[in-house]
Each structure stands twice: as structure tokens, then as C-alpha cells.
Amino acid sequence: MNIAPKTAFVFSRRHLLGIEGLSEEEITGLLDLAEEFVELNRQIEKKRASLRGRTQINLFFESSTRTQSSFELAGKRLGADVMNMSVSSSAMRKGETLIDTAVTLNAMHPDILVVRHQSSGAVELLARKVDGSVINAGDGAHEHPTQALLDALTIRRNKGRIEGLTVAICGDILHSRVARSNIILLNTLGARVRVVAPSTLLPPSVERMGVEVFRDMREGLADADIVMMLRLQRERMNGSFVPSSQEYFHYYGLDAKKLAYARPDALVMHPGPMNRGVEIDSAIADGAQSLIREQVEMGVAVRMAVLEALSRNLPNA
């Protein structure tokens, strides 16, 4: 049961707070490790014992279904005791500060804290107050490193490489932590990154982040290898950032017509949950070029790889 992984990769960090600052070797190392877990997860016996005895707390200040369950499954498959805490409905309501919550939890000696918070920078702040390892499961509009890693793994498995690919990230870049982590990761691995969005959904000076900026979807998708769609939150599509979901779909929704501008072998991704008919047409989401379901599968493997890599640095490991 407790077979040592083949990849003897050393990830000499205590936390995974973002993609920013990771080297190409570190990213590739995590992806290679994740490949092994992809195989493991497809077997009947999916368990390893690398985290046996360890406590993993999933601390979610913002509700999440897929990321939280993915981390939960990843931890359990590695043998950790996993506890889920949804804070939005408990302590914070009673006025406890983020740091109070961190200090309280720390007193319970968790080895790994998986944290999602609605404010950019909150996970890093929390990481400074605890003794275990912290994994950022999404902080505000800042970073979502495991999403970028699972996207990279999905791309690499389907295209055989990342370097030299043209990746168009489309939609609400402004509010997206997924976009930021992906922009950094894909640039680090040598992809050409484009962002495609109406100006109201682009952060000012986004071109300084190493991307080519397009306001016209057809131009932005021209000859792209990967089309990465982002979710547009409902409260942003009714006149505040874009006029309406109809107009958004007309100009920025991915349908067969717009996808035809990309390379014929282009693949489509979406971090989920999708707004069908707003940012993506159902026929595309469920079509032959879609990698969306595979992304979910890769999510568990990547999170196992991250947990495994960090656990090797834990005290008494």
C-alpha cells in the first residue's frame, strides 16, 4: 500500500501560496509527480500513506464545491485526516478576525491548511500565523495555484508540451485568480499567453503581465492552441461590467463560430462552474474539443502532488 513515488522531487517550500516565484523546475516537478497520481487514481486501490497521521484542514471562507471536494479527496487518498470548515457561516459571522481564526486553528496542530478566502492576500496573511503548511485554494482575485497546475497538466497531457503553445484566456480577467495564476505559470513554461475580454473586464496595465491583449474574440482566438474560458459572475453581467448576458455571449461567448478562428486542433478549457449560454455554448462545453471534464480529474492528481510535495518538508517527516 505504501509504495514510494518514483519521482524523487524535492519541493523545498513550506507553503504553496501562488505560482508567482515558482521556478520552471518546481512547476515541472509538481506536474511530473501529479502524473503518477493520475495513474494511481485510475486504479481500484487509490490510497497511499504519505500523509498518514497528518491533519489537513480545508478552511473555506468562500463557498466552493469542486475545489473543496477535490482537496478533500486528495488528502484522504494520501491518508490524511481531513476536516472541512466553511467559515463563511460560522466564526466570521460572530466577528472573529481572520488572524483569530488562524491562531485558534493552529492550536489544534493541523499539518496542512488548505485555505480559500475572498480577499486577495488573506491566505498569505494567515500563513504567517500558523506552524503547518498552507495551500492557497484561491484568494480574492489574486492566485489559485492548484487550478493553474491542473490546467497545465491537462494541457501537457493533451498537447505533449506547453512551451510554444498559444493560449487564449477569455472572459472576466479582472476578477479572476485563475487567470492570474495561469498567466504566470504559462509564461514561466514558455507559452504565448493572450487575454481576450471587453476592456471593462481587463485589469488596467494587464499587458505588463506578459500577455497580448485582445478585445475582439475572433482576433484573440486566431490560431490559438488552447482556449481557456473563465466564468462571468452573474452580478457582473447585468449592466455593471457588461450590458447583459445576451450581449456578452454574442461578443465573448465561445460558440462554434468563434472557436473556428482557433487552430482546428484547438482544445477548450473552463475552470468551472460554467454559465452555459453566457461564456460558453453547451455544444462546445460538451464537444469533442472540450477538456473540461479532464480538468476535474487532473485537479485531484495535482492536489495530491502538492500535498505530497509539501508533506515531505513537514517536521518529523
Added chain:
Amino acid sequence: MLSDRRPILLTNARIVDPSRDLDFPGDLLIADGVVRDAKQGIRASGVPEGTEVVDCKGRLVAPGLIDIRAFIGEPGAEYRETLATASQAAAAGGVTTVVCQPDTNPVIDDPAIVDFVLRRARDTAIVHVHPMGALTKGLAGQEMAEIGLLKAAGAVAFTDGARSVTNAQVMRRVLTYANDFDAVIVHQTEDPDLVGDGVMNEGEFAARLGLHGIPTAAETVMLERDVRLVALTGARYHAASITCGESLEVLRRAKDRGLPVSASASINHLTLNEVDIASYRTFFKVAPPLRAEEDRIALVRALADGLLDVVMSDHNPQDVETKRLPFAEAAPGAIGIETMFAAGLRLVHAGDLRLPTLLRAVSTRPAELLGLPGGSLKPGSPADVIVADLESPWVLDPDTLKSKCKNTPFDEAQLQGRVTRTIVAGRTVYEYVSG
């Protein structure tokens, strides 16, 4: 005869084409809905058979007027004005293209309404009509309208009509979004909080009349804000109705910085002032209000030196029910589409403005700013052309006006010069027959 589409040769004319800085005695040939030629002595080189030859006897021949700010009641207030009646008034005033405003009922904030207006205009109007689309849904100033889809449906610019968007964040986002679609934002710059209960220009005259005043700052504060948002977003912006000297300073600074900013003034603010209100005459109640004489003079100078881009009618039909009221309670607005040209000639006759400058501001410049056909007599241009007598004096009788409402501030005014023939797409749609 009005539907005749024979070629037309206008001979013996003073041809002024502001799009090419031309002003010369000559002839103009129209055929197949376009200007074929404009030069001296066309007759000699032969014209198509059946051409209607008109001896202009030295009268002006110029591009038809393009009025970019007219409030029309269709749909929703057809008792005030329909596209048909507005177009007849326009034709009589030499206006060959009307840009109607979105504050109809329902508001033009849906592509289907743009389509409705365009189809109604095609079926009932005798001049070209283009709608502006709403800037925000329901003109409520909160949520941006479907600028992309409205533009694709045929909206030529975006405005909340007589309303200002007070929320700067909304304005910023709308400008940012509109810029992606290369859409022009036209904005009434009047801070409603500073307008408050005001009904006329703030100052001595309002004080004497016992009416609440509206400071010019209500306009400059909003214009200044907008200019800064244009600098932030790079969007094409047009100030809908400038009324005072201080706004012109803001405009000049914006233009000196190279910002994509332009501005209109209404014919009312260029030819009338607050004193015309006299004893509470509600036909002189307009929004923004008529200002002081110094402001009017400043506007005319700005028009003469090109700082001010466009002269528009601000045509706003109001019936007796909304005008025959105490001044403060009366609705603002004046009709003007039919009298804009004759009123503008006052400035020319007074020596304050050159004729080609006036013509540029009512034809070439609005066409350029909104990307409309017309505004030129270049061969190949649409045959939207006026013939005008610049000299004959006349007195305006409101009963002869084509508009459904008669709320004209030029009631019984003495005017000099008028449009005698209006040609739209090569067809004569109006001819003045002297009594």
C-alpha cells in the same frame, strides 16, 4: 412632383461645400441619389436627358443639415411629435438627416426598438433618421445598455438624452466599454443636484424674477469630470449641449491635450439669452437654461474659431398642456429643427460668423463625428442638398410650422433668409413657394 427622382441640375448657385472649404459660383448636378458634380458651367458639358433644371438665381446650394439632437415622441408620445411630422419640419428647415434621441417610451435601450424606429422612419419620414441608443438601461444612469448590439442594430451614438449619468463609476465603465466598440458617447453635462429646483440661469435676472437659478457650475463640474474620465478611458466623447464660457475653457483644455472630445451647442443658446425670458415666457424655458449674454457671445466665438464643433436644434416639442403653466412648472424644451438654419443666419448677417463656418457646424462636422453619410457635396456624396435664399426678410408665423407642437422661441421673430428647397437622396422633399 415631390417623389420625382429625375436628375436635378441646380444652376447659377453659390455653392458652399464645407467638407472641402469650397465657396464658389457654379452648378450642381444630382442623379441617382448622389451628387454627380459641382463646378462652374455644368450645363455646357451636357446633362442626362429629362434633367430638371433649376435656376437658383444666385442662391446658396449647400449640403443638407444634419441635426444630431432632436427629441421626437415616437414611440410613446406621438401626440407631441411623430417621425413623420418631425421629418416634415426637418425638411422645411433644410435638415436632411435627423438624429433622434432615445428618451422615448419605451426607451431606445433594446435593439428591437432601434429596429422599430428605423423601420417607422423608412415608412413615414421624408428625411433620413438615425436613432441614438440609450447609454444606460431605462436612462436610469445605473446599468450600461447593450452598446454592442444597439450599435449593430443601427444606433449611431449613445446618450441618456436630457439626463446626466451622475455615478462616475458607471460613466467610467460605460466609456471603457463603448471604446471597445468605437462607439461615441454623447452626454448631457448637467449635475442634477446642482440644478436642484433651478429653472433658469442663476444670476441677477433670476433673482429679480424670483425664480430658482441653475449655476453654470452645474454644467462645468460634470463636463470637467467627464473630460477626466475620457483621459482615463480614451473613449470618444461628445458634450451634448454646452451653454457657457466656462465650459468652453474646459473643452479647450481637453482638445489641447488631444483628447477625443467634441461638443455641441443648441441654436437657442447661440441666438438667445436669459433676458429673452422677459415676463416668464415659458417658450424660452429650455434645459440647460438660456445663459447670460456674455456666455452667448463666448459660444458664438467658439463656434467661429472651431472650438465648438456642432450646432444642433435641441428640438423638443411640448404642447400647451406642458407649456401654458407658471414658469417653474412648465416643461423645458423648444422646437427648433425647422428654424435652426434661419436662426443661425442671424449670426452670419450680424457678422459674427462666416456662412461656411455655420454650414460646417450643421452638416460636415456632425457627419464626421457620428460617421454619417452626407455633410458634403463631393461627387459621389448622397444627394442631401439644400437651396437657400440668404437675404429675404420674413416673420415667423408659428401656424405655418410643420411640427405638431408650436413651442418656438422664435414666435413672430424677424428672420432673414430661409431654405427654399430640400433634396433628400436626390428627391425634392420640400419646396418653399412664396405667398
